[in-house]
Amino acid sequence: MPKPTLHFVVTANHLREGAVLYRAPGPRWTARFEEAELLDGEAARDAALVWARGQASEVCGPYALDVLVSADGERLLSQRERLRAAGAERVLERLRLTPPELAAKITRSA
Amino acid sequence: MMYRYDEHDLRLVQERANQFRDQVRRRISGELTEEEFRPLRLQNGLYLQLHAYMLRIAIPYGLLSTTQLRRLAHIARRYDRGYGHFTTRQNIQFNWPKLEDVPAILDELASVEMHAIQTSGNCVRNITSDPFAGAAKDELVDPRPWCELLRQWSTFHPEFAFLPRKFKIAVTAATQDRAAIAVHDIGLRIVRQGGELGFEFWVGGGQGRTPMLAEKIRDFVPARHLLSYTEAVLRIYNEDGRRDNKYKARIKVLVKETGVEEFRRRVEAEHERIAGTEALRLHEAELERIARHFVEPPYEARSESLEALLLNKDRALARWAKANVLPHKRPGYAIVQLSLKSADLPPGDVTHEQMYAIAVLADRFAFGHVVVTHRQNLVLRDVRVVDLPALHAALAPLGLATPNVGRPSDVIACPGLDYCDLANARSIPVAMEIQERLLRIEEEHEIGALSVNVSGCINACGHHHVGNIGVLGIDKQGEEFYQVMLGGSASETPALGKVLGRALAPSEVVGGVERVVSTYLKLRQDEEESFLAALSRLGPDPFKEALYGPHPTKASAA
Amino acid sequence: MVLIRRKPAQPDALGAEAFELAADRFAHAVLDGPLPDGPVVVPLARLVRDAETLKGRELGVRVPSDTRHDALLPFLGAVTRVEIEVPKFVDGRVYSLARRLRDQAGYQGELLAVGDVLRDQVLYYVRCGFDGLEIAAQKDAVDALKALDELPVFYQAAYLPRLPLSRRVSR
Numbered sequence: 001m002p003k004p005t006l007h008f009v010v011t012a013n014h015l016r017e018g019a020v021l022y023r024a025p026g027p028r029w030t031a032r033f034e035e036a037e038l039l040d041g042e043a044a045r046d047a048a049l050v051w052a053r054g055q056a057s058e059v060c061g062p063y064a065l066d067v068l069v070s071a072d073g074e075r076l077l078s079q080r081e082r083l084r085a086a087g088a089e090r091v092l093e094r095l096r097l098t099p100p101e102l103a104a105k106i107t108r109s110a
Numbered sequence: 111m112m113y114r115y116d117e118h119d120l121r122l123v124q125e126r127a128n129q130f131r132d133q134v135r136r137r138i139s140g141e142l143t144e145e146e147f148r149p150l151r152l153q154n155g156l157y158l159q160l161h162a163y164m165l166r167i168a169i170p171y172g173l174l175s176t177t178q179l180r181r182l183a184h185i186a187r188r189y190d191r192g193y194g195h196f197t198t199r200q201n202i203q204f205n206w207p208k209l210e211d212v213p214a215i216l217d218e219l220a221s222v223e224m225h226a227i228q229t230s231g232n233c234v235r236n237i238t239s240d241p242f243a244g245a246a247k248d249e250l251v252d253p254r255p256w257c258e259l260l261r262q263w264s265t266f267h268p269e270f271a272f273l274p275r276k277f278k279i280a281v282t283a284a285t286q287d288r289a290a291i292a293v294h295d296i297g298l299r300i301v302r303q304g305g306e307l308g309f310e311f312w313v314g315g316g317q318g319r320t321p322m323l324a325e326k327i328r329d330f331v332p333a334r335h336l337l338s339y340t341e342a343v344l345r346i347y348n349e350d351g352r353r354d355n356k357y358k359a360r361i362k363v364l365v366k367e368t369g370v371e372e373f374r375r376r377v378e379a380e381h382e383r384i385a386g387t388e389a390l391r392l393h394e395a396e397l398e399r400i401a402r403h404f405v406e407p408p409y410e411a412r413s414e415s416l417e418a419l420l421l422n423k424d425r426a427l428a429r430w431a432k433a434n435v436l437p438h439k440r441p442g443y444a445i446v447q448l449s450l451k452s453a454d455l456p457p458g459d460v461t462h463e464q465m466y467a468i469a470v471l472a473d474r475f476a477f478g479h480v481v482v483t484h485r486q487n488l489v490l491r492d493v494r495v496v497d498l499p500a501l502h503a504a505l506a507p508l509g510l511a512t513p514n515v516g517r518p519s520d521v522i523a524c525p526g527l528d529y530c531d532l533a534n535a536r537s538i539p540v541a542m543e544i545q546e547r548l549l550r551i552e553e554e555h556e557i558g559a560l561s562v563n564v565s566g567c568i569n570a571c572g573h574h575h576v577g578n579i580g581v582l583g584i585d586k587q588g589e590e591f592y593q594v595m596l597g598g599s600a601s602e603t604p605a606l607g608k609v610l611g612r613a614l615a616p617s618e619v620v621g622g623v624e625r626v627v628s629t630y631l632k633l634r635q636d637e638e639e640s641f642l643a644a645l646s647r648l649g650p651d652p653f654k655e656a657l658y659g660p661h662p663t664k665a666s667a668a
Numbered sequence: 669m670v671l672i673r674r675k676p677a678q679p680d681a682l683g684a685e686a687f688e689l690a691a692d693r694f695a696h697a698v699l700d701g702p703l704p705d706g707p708v709v710v711p712l713a714r715l716v717r718d719a720e721t722l723k724g725r726e727l728g729v730r731v732p733s734d735t736r737h738d739a740l741l742p743f744l745g746a747v748t749r750v751e752i753e754v755p756k757f758v759d760g761r762v763y764s765l766a767r768r769l770r771d772q773a774g775y776q777g778e779l780l781a782v783g784d785v786l787r788d789q790v791l792y793y794v795r796c797g798f799d800g801l802e803i804a805a806q807k808d809a810v811d812a813l814k815a816l817d818e819l820p821v822f823y824q825a826a827y828l829p830r831l832p833l834s835r836r837v838s839r
Contacts, residue, residue, distance in 0.1 A: 272760025389825030396834035
């Protein structure tokens with residue numbers, strides 16, 4: 001059974017809006033982790049980071065994260081990066097912060 | 111009833127907002143690099159977190175007017191995702207602001223006498239205090255004028271803008287310490303000695319990686335020396351505090367490594383030098399000017415007591431009154447706590463609809479003011495006893511009347527890995543699941559005070575060291591695990607919790623904490639014996655056993 | 669290096685009006701090696717070692733941020749300028765050192781902040797007793813002058829202003 005392989009993905013936050021971004025082939029920035037480019041080796045990672053830091057007018061806080069790719073191609077992330085990749089909507093869903101529902105509840109009972 | 115800005119206070123926050131607007135412009139245009147901009151945005155309480163920016167807004171000693179609360183609701187709706195989070199330091203956080211909107215948000219805040227100054231960075235942070243200040247029966251004097259004095263003294267203090275690390279000050283004036291002074295960098299208790307007002311001065315408390323309880327540096331600092339003594343402590347810390355290691359940079363480490371005696375000697379020597387100066391001597395007229403803002407509300411002469419309500423036929427009302435309502439120093443009045451722990455929402459989170467509704471209720475029932483507590487609840491401080499049924503009827507459909515303040519299900523939690531860049535584990539889901547379990551237990555049993563505190567990393571923003579039951583999320587090989595400790599207390603008999611044993615998986619810890627509470631119920635001598643007392647009497651073993659579940663090789667005792 | 673420094677006729681004033689850009693008339697020497705003629709700043713270690721031979725010269729001394737003020741006391745009479753190094757702007761010890769030199773030691777000569785001196789800390793430096801700053805580039809220096817006029821409300825006493833707000837204005 002082949003071992004999972006280690007790759008890197010470069011990520012940052014949108015400077016003006018704060019949203020999570022990943023470096024995709026191009027290179028360009030994407031909000032979707034699935035579109036992020038998997039980089040092989042530290043040289044590629046470091047070059048991508050240099051590129052990302054040069055994008056300071058678009059993004060802030062760039063860094064590289066580890067991605068393990070399993071034998072069947074699944075991208076495995078640390079818990080932190082998993083949560084980050086799942087995105088803002090998932091956070092709000094999971095934590096039940098769905099204001100329209102609660103608002104409806106409050107207005108109904110008022 | 112609360113401090114109101116004069117033209118100087120207002121000018122300061124307006125200019126600050128202008129300054130930040132320009133700093134944002136320069137960052138977006140590229141004139142400022144990220145490295146140059148980062149400390150500037152931190153000085154305005156703007157963090158970059160996992161998913162977005164986070165803005166921490168200062169609520170001095172937790173006190174809000176309804177005007178301010180309405181503006182926070184507006185900001186939540188217009189610039190954020192419709193809700194805000196009240197923190198364990200009496201501040202509010204918004205989790206989704208856009209950088210380009212923050213200047214507008216700061217302008218909005220300035221127009222209602224609010225700001226985000228010094229809510230981050232290695233400087234003096236929000237001065238916190240007793241949420242019942244002004245209304246508490248056991249209060250010597252109102253601590254808030256002193257908090258306001260300290261707030262102004264510390265705001266943009268040029269010498270202490272780059273301390274070794276952050277600095278937190280708390281002030282109490284009551285016999286029961288509701289400000290947790292024992293775990294602050296400076297903790298002050300207002301006392302009277304020979305007819306003179308002054309401060310018991312504690313230094314070096316703190317949680318985080320190396321939790322410590324504060325040491326008393328002086329039994330009595332006369333009021334006229336409050337600022338000079340505080341400045342002496344800050345100067346010694348600024349000069350001698352460690353700057354080589356972020357985890358050893360708080361004043362608690364300096365006090366410990368120097369030794370209390372030597373630390374005290376340095377402070378006293380410096381204080382000797384500066385105490386008499388006009389620059390630092392208490393300006394009586396200024397204190398009076400500030401204190402005049404904190405007049406009592408126009409109380410009516412009333413005499414109704416809470417007792418009758420506790421026996422009310424409406425069981426929900428009675429339960430709520432028993433848990434969430436406290437006697438007031440003034441007959442006919444009560445202190446009402448709004449529980450933000452319904453388990454409908456994360457602990458401490460309030461939607462903008464709720465904020466607007468609370469403002470309406472505060473105007474109607476509480477002289478237009480609301481206070482944030484360290485346990486992420488809100489207080490309506492001066493409510494007539496006769497109004498309690500109507501208030502309860504209004505709060506219940508808002509989800510703000512869960513009868514659990516101070517009870518086990520009043521779980522506090524930091525934002526954790528759902529939001530926070532520093533976290534190792536999620537805290538909110540665990541807290542909410544624990545809450546649900548404990549709410550059910552509370553339906554069936556009378557349980558008094560028991561604090562459950564959950565943090566998502568060692569920075570301890572969930573104050574897990576001083577919870578009766580503390581839960582700390584850790585990262586074990588990329589997975590979330592939870593350590594449980596028992597016996598902490600943030601009261602006037604402070605204590606740091608002791609870890610029970612190995613860390614647990616999320617599913618295990620929820621059931622484990624539930625079993626710890628059930629075990630307490632089973633083993634307590636009577637309803638009067640608190641969890642801490644039972645723990646002290648029985649030792650940790652029965653609770654440890656309960657936490658980890660039945661041991662497979664041990665024969666069951668019962 | 670450009671200096672921002674206080675205009676001679678404005679000893680206690682805050683605000684951009686009281687400051688100007690200036691060329692630095694001091695040369696800088698290192699620990700060992702030749703000393704140029706004219707006014708010169710030497711590192712503290714050199715001043716300590718060569719105090720006798722340096723007598724009579726127009727001298728400045730450059731000190732690291734972790735210097736204790738009492739280590740400087742014996743030498744303050746020999747210098748007309750003290751330069752405090754700011755290795756990283758987060759090293760806030762320089763503010764307390766400046767205040768002690770002014771308020772405790774009574775030092776009245778030039779006091780400069782050199783190193784990682786950023787525009788947005790300019791007001792803090794000046795309020796703690798610095799009357800000069802060394803800024804890396806001209807454009808930054810002009811900008812830093814402007815920074816002296818931002819946030820014009822000072823609650824607490826420092827080196828400047830000497831009194832808290834409540835004692836300076838009626839509130």
